[in-house]
Amino acid sequence: MRANNNTRFLLLAASIAMTGLMPACSGQPGGVSDPAASAKVDDRFNQSGFPIVKEPVSLKVFGCKDPNHADWKDVLVLKEYAKKTNMNMQYEETPAQGCDEKRNLLFAANELPDVFLRANLSNTDISRYGMQEGMLIPLEGLIDKYAPNLKSLFDKYPDARKSVTAADGHIYTLPAIRLLSSGRTDKIWINKTWLDKLNMKAPTTPDELVALLKAFRDQDPNGNGEKDEIPLGLRDMGMVFSTFTGSWGLDRQMGYNINIKDDKVHIWLADERFKELLIFLNKLYSEKLLYKDFYLGDLPKWRSNLSQAKIGMFFIQASDPFTKVEGQFTGMAPIKGPHGDQSYSASGPLASPIGTFAITKENKSPEATIRWVDYFFSDEGSIFYQYGIEGQTFTMKDGKPAINDSIKNDSRGLMAALGQVNLVPGGAFPFLTTDKTGNIVENEKTQEVSKFVEPFIPKTIYGPPIFDKATTDEIVPIKTDIDKYINESIAKFIIGELSFDKWGEYAATLKKMKLDELEKAYQKAYESLNKK
Template sequence: MGNDPGPAKEPPKAAVSTEDVTPGGTFPIVKEPITIKVMVKANALVEDFATNWFTKTLEAKTNIKVDWEIVPENAAQEKLNLVLSSGDYPDVIMGFGVSPAQQLIYGDQGVFLALNNYIDKYGVETKKMFQENPYVKDLITAPSGKIYSLPQVNQCYHCSMPQKMWIYKPWLDKLGLKMPTTTEEFYQVLKAFKEKDPNGNGKADEIPYAGAITTKIDEFLMNAFLYNDKTHLFLNNGKVEVTFNKPEWKEGLIYLHRLYAEKLIAPQTFTQDANQLKQMGESPDVPILGSATALTMGVFTQFFGKSNRWLEYVAVPPLKGPSGKQITAPNPWGLAGGTFIITNKSKHPEAIFRWADAMYNREVTLDSVFGRPDQEWRWAKPEEIGINGKPAIWKRLANFGQVQNIHWAQTGPSYRPNDLRLGEAIDKGTMSQETILFQETKDKYDPYQVKTENILQPLFFTSEQAAEIADLEKTIGDYVNEMMSRFITGDANIATDWDNYLKTLDGMNLKRYLQVYQTAYDSRKK
């Protein structure tokens, strides 16, 4: 894999000697208690990381106490950039999804520690994960061969096809409408939602479609016009290209503007956050939200909430566009990179690595994600069958998706391979949250997956490329998002302003942006 990593950058002299750190896979991790500083992105489902049951359990198991700094989700990237530029950063950065570009920049400076030596010496669970899924190591390894962060691995079947549209089925039924299969049929359905008072309260308060800044409007609908991954990058016969300068992108924008001009798209779509979208989905008294783009219906409704409205939204299969395009854009990696980073501020890097490595253990992962053994989950009984039809591995005893203070709700390193995800025991004749999402994905999205040769895998760059791509990506990405909103809302006229939009992209050095990606892709293939 790439070049020989050579020796990792020397970490600061440890306040805990290596003799005080116990061998990999054993507990406690250190003989005498230590405290580490962890900056973590806030999780809306976790009340308080400091008093959380899993935090306390991990502390008792490892002898490692955490001094937490919680960063609000909507300010996470800004805060990360600020602390890195100021030099006032903690021992650990967790849950931020630090980009490969930033990993290379700060890894090269020695701010982020290379983890290779720690993996070799202590990585019992990490090495097991690499052995079972070699691609994981490949995707998190820099061109130099160094590894600067640990990932969260979640081979979630329904998450592997994340761009979904959900529609409120009771309204379809009440109005005698069929599930839309084309962009034109979807337009007609939204129009009926707006005009025919499907919630029956005599008010024109229905919102036919809404999204949020975290679930962008293009993520499902644009796939009726061209393959549109969340990154806006794709491969065309081995050539790296972007979606947002293509004629089909323009066609998609014209369609979306039509929806917006007829007030079928909520204006808040371009400014509201996920919580505000959920307030629409969980409106009191009567439902007002007809459809939304999201990974799951739990993004805009409350899983297992009082209204039980989450059960009434069903997935819309990929829509067929005017030219016959009908695409599911998959994300087959099941990996969130940049999840756990150790900085050069740490006095206990070996102990901290052992702390993170422990989270990949199967039982620790289940504790971290779901909660207490025999209360929120348990091991399966011999006769129980999993979602995949094979003997089950574990069973869920409590619903996931509500605010609680027991587990970390998918924050931090964890390892949930496909066999564990689909090895969840299910009761015969019942449809759980996981089985509903599995079935909707299998029946409606799997048949339309784009060919793997069109998918650009996550890439690492050299230090020089990383510095260059970071600036280009922000400049171009911000402009594309701005103009997408302006074209859809009519603030910019797509008929008269499209050519200037393309020229502006060229002036932002889009050609160089693609060249850097192409070079990184070509070197990864070697």
């Protein structure tokens, strides 16, 4: 932005000092009034139709740039939308690496843009810069008056509204809304070519899974004479807490390791069921049935193995990293666990992520700005955002949009090609996906595979709560410490560096780290959520 590095440092220091000295604002939560309550609206503003404003309006927009994106000013959809709306967005996009740091500096220096778009705003950011400091303005009044698409969605899907509503009752950021369940779910993929060669079927129980993985390991299903097959390819530690947990009766609610039964929140990290699952995964690892480097999080290496079809079974949302070999794979239902459970926890809420878009207190045209983003929550706007211009980048086939083959088969890869058309690569943009609009990163194969798990996804999935400042200050350090401890401990349990004889010590340590207090905070948030 305008300030040089020395100025930034001085502003940051001043901001930190003032934060410690000044009392919190009183009255309206966050010290900011709802802009929709003001009777004064920009004379240039049109309440419906296009253009959104009669005369050009310029707004400063900050966001995080995926490596596959073109410069945002050159992205086809954004250029065309500027013409359509008469709104000139001056984009300051920052490479993903270092973007969070730069965004935080803007907040600390009070050197805000008009809009944060695709800027990775976390729930903690929403609590601090919305509820506490009033740098992000409340949006619910603007939505009710000027965003008919969003209002209709929130009215029809109250869980989506709840997901973005902070503890003070205000909405400070907007989400991506994914009515298409496949768009928020990791699928279970299995190598059909290997199954056919071995004359075996997809497993339905833990024992059948072990037998199949052993056949993948021992019987050279890829036929190259080498033992290079990876029977089960978990890609990172996060998979441990979502992919098989539903088969052991463990859910993923409120964005965490939580079961909710009879309105009671329970964090299951020290439960016997979780221990049983880890013993099962340890068995797979010790018998070389589980990808040996899963806990390292080396995504490029994992994807390389996937693109060469070296993996027998794995979990991922879409097939874009392995489209050239996707025909070798099919889907499967989650296995039925040892206690008869067969749900699937690797799915997210309707509204997620929730910090994709925010309007700051510097914005002089909030009505026009909310209309600018509202279009992407319509079927027409969703198709435009994802697919671009009909006849130029996509065509309609059987009533649904289909991206041109020149983009789909681009030598640089689909994501790099899409990055010239839209901001789809990397996700985190405020828009809608439905059966009508489709999800551009999910081709027919992905949709086919999704149908195997959809019947087993929980009917209601609660998103992570936006805690108030006091709760955030109390539980964030607790949760951070617990998460670090469990990731380290769980990896050691699975790879055999920590004996299950130490499970009691592990559970006792979690108790000392105030797991009970964390559970109480989520319980309180759940109760508040269901009062909204």
